[in-house]
């Protein structure tokens with residue numbers, strides 16, 4: 001008898017996560033209806049689901065939240081890291097929790113729907129996480145239909161037919177296309193985001209936007225830098241025309257090797273000026289490639305807000321926020337670079353610096369949002385180096 005996909009529907013299910021190998025995780029749809037294909041990952045942060053969803057580095061990815069109380073602080077217009085959600089959707093264990101926060105404008109479910117993002121709740125997120133840990137991050141489709149109508153074979157084919165994140169330059173897609181000035185500091189209770197108000201002779205940082213998080217921009221300003229943001233494809237000459245004291249390379253989505261095709265020549269020209277450089281996450285990976293190191297795709301990636309990272313100079317451990325699926329292979333660092341930080345979860349490289357000029361980068365997210373603030377010192381170190 002011919003296979004009947006409808007026979008494989010689960011009664012009452014309005015949402016499903018479909019892996020490329022045909023594995024199905026049934027649940028209840030939330031947010032927008034429809035389907036989206038990308039890489040399925042997991043994030044272990046206990047707070048900050050809205051920041052996570054709007055981090056441009058999550059473009060092309062579907063996030064499984066391992067923390068069950070998603071929705072408890074609702075959604076607002078302030079806690080966003082990019083202009084809209086970049087993650088394709090999210091998978092949750094429990095129904096979305098009703099908001100209980102004075103800062104909430106709307107329930108998370110409504111926010112997802114308003115932005116056209118799909119959620120699936122009631123899923124065994126531990127089973128997904130165990131599977132990713134064992135077998136790596138799969139390509140998958142997340143789908144929501146309020147009548148429970150899914151063409152499973154078509155969804156499996158869509159997941160299996162997606163080319164995957166490797167080789168994908170997504171930075172160009174999420175980057176701003178214009179040059180703009182950022183002048184805002186972190187948020188204060190009762191006051192909101194603070195103005196930068198920096199003197200005209202404060203050091204000037206040009207930040208290359210490969211998918212930059214707003215929290216990074218706020219930390220740079222808070223550390224005392226005037227910041228101009230340029231598109232990912234900005235040329236060396238365009239950057240130099242802004243007369244920067246330092247260059248910042250942002251976080252961003254996709255495969256660093258693919259973005260490196262146009263980013264690396266610009267970075268190499270900057271390094272030749274010997275002026276300071278600081279990179280975060282994708283920016284760290286791009287600096288790595290620019291100095292001749294190699295990046296590799298990780299088995300499962302690091303995504304969460306509790307990742308211990310050791311500073312190799314003094315053995316200090318900082319608890320960090322992370323979101324990456326690629327890593328710089330420490331064994332490929334050139335002679336004029338050294339490892340500065342490593343992950344205590346798997347010893348992967350988490351920071352590097354050049355020994356003959358001020359250029360350094362970290363794989364984790366010192367700006368947090370969400371996550372611990374142990375690594376804020378890196379922004380001060382960079383901006384002090386510009387004076």
Ligand SMILES: NC(=O)CC[C@H](N)C(=O)O
Nearest residue numbers: 057251252281282325326
């Ligand atoms: N947050 C980031 O900048 C992510 C960098 C890169 N896209 C990765 O997944 O490793």
